[in-house]
Amino acid sequence: MAIMLLSFLPVLERIAEEIEGLAGRGRPADYIPALAAADTGRFGMAVAELDGTVYGVGDWQEPFSTQSVTKVYTLALALAREGDILWEHVGREPSGNPFNSLVQLEYENGIPRNPFINAGALAVTDQLHQLTGDASGALLDFLREESGNPDLDFDRDVAASETDRGDRNAALAHFMASYGNIVNPVPTLLRQYFRQCSIAASCADLALATGFLARHGIRADGSRLLTRSQAKQVNAVMLTCGTYDAAGDFAYRVGLPGKSGVGGGIIAVVPGRCTVCVWSPGLDERGNSVAGVAALDRFTTITGLSVF
Numbered sequence: 539m540a541i542m543l544l545s546f547l548p549v550l551e552r553i554a555e556e557i558e559g560l561a562g563r564g565r566p567a568d569y570i571p572a573l574a575a576a577d578t579g580r581f582g583m584a585v586a587e588l589d590g591t592v593y594g595v596g597d598w599q600e601p602f603s604t605q606s607v608t609k610v611y612t613l614a615l616a617l618a619r620e621g622d623i624l625w626e627h628v629g630r631e632p633s634g635n636p637f638n639s640l641v642q643l644e645y646e647n648g649i650p651r652n653p654f655i656n657a658g659a660l661a662v663t664d665q666l667h668q669l670t671g672d673a674s675g676a677l678l679d680f681l682r683e684e685s686g687n688p689d690l691d692f693d694r695d696v697a698a699s700e701t702d703r704g705d706r707n708a709a710l711a712h713f714m715a716s717y718g719n720i721v722n723p724v725p726t727l728l729r730q731y732f733r734q735c736s737i738a739a740s741c742a743d744l745a746l747a748t749g750f751l752a753r754h755g756i757r758a759d760g761s762r763l764l765t766r767s768q769a770k771q772v773n774a775v776m777l778t779c780g781t782y783d784a785a786g787d788f789a790y791r792v793g794l795p796g797k798s799g800v801g802g803g804i805i806a807v808v809p810g811r812c813t814v815c816v817w818s819p820g821l822d823e824r825g826n827s828v829a830g831v832a833a834l835d836r837f838t839t840i841t842g843l844s845v846f
């Protein structure tokens with residue numbers, strides 16, 4: 539294990555050095571006021587091995603706003619409980635539209651294209667809330683258990699800031715409700731969704747929490763969350779839909795299942811080997827971290843680890 543540990547750390551150090559000039563590029567998400575002040579110069583990257591060994595560089599232990607990265611875990615938790623019925627509420631095709639777009643929903647009768655655009659994530663959170671009675675609580679418990687970090691928590695300022703600017707997400711939820719694709723009252727669903735997005739966690743926390751996808755569905759304690767086939771499904775949807783309207787370019791450059799968030803975090807999975815989480819708040823025009831994508835690009839190029 540010590541040898542494995544030594545084999546990745548120099549790679550991370552080399553990447554941190556190489557992409558130094560990119561941290562600071564891009565702009566933080568400003569449509570959520572609480573995120574607008576993020577320092578784009580921050581950069582952290584962590585790798586977690588299958589056995590939970592984790593190490594990193596830069597600001598890898600600094601909590602940041604996870605935002606849409608959490609969509610991966612709510613999808614996994616809902617799929618684990620509900621199985622294929624979940625796919626009656628949400629599709630699994632790339633949308634080709636911005637993450638918060640309304641247009642596709644109307645001509646596809648209120649069934650969102652995939653679980654990683656906002657409409658799809660709202661539909662998944664709605665299902666998870668129906669199944670657990672507390673979707674965001676179930677998510678927080680899961681992340682704490684998988685990361686081993688009991689201090690991981692919601693950021694109430696971020697949740698409040700999103701609620702203030704939540705008109706578009708509210709519109710998406712009401713629109714789906716009009717098609718019968720939302721079972722909870724919309725205000726309840728929105729509260730759950732904004733709490734989910736507000737969770738603050740570090741690269742180390744998220745790399746560990748995503749380990750079940752590298753272990754083909756097995757949680758940190760050895761119990762099974764997803765079947766091997768379901769873990770493959772989640773990884774496949776991440777690869778095709780996980781990085782906004784740039785999933786093709788991400789697959790081309792990085793070649794791994796990945797999920798990004800507007801807080802500047804990206805999680806990536808090397809099935810059977812490890813997980814990688816990177817964070818830098820400067821976003822490109824598609825909403826992906828500029829330094830984050832570049833760092834993952836370098837990671838797969840240097841190590842040769844990709845799904846292709």
Ligand code: GLU
Pocket residue numbers: 604605606607637638656700707735798799800801
């Ligand atoms: N909470 C954000 C929203 O709903 C998440 C966006 C994201 O990270 O993609 O707009």
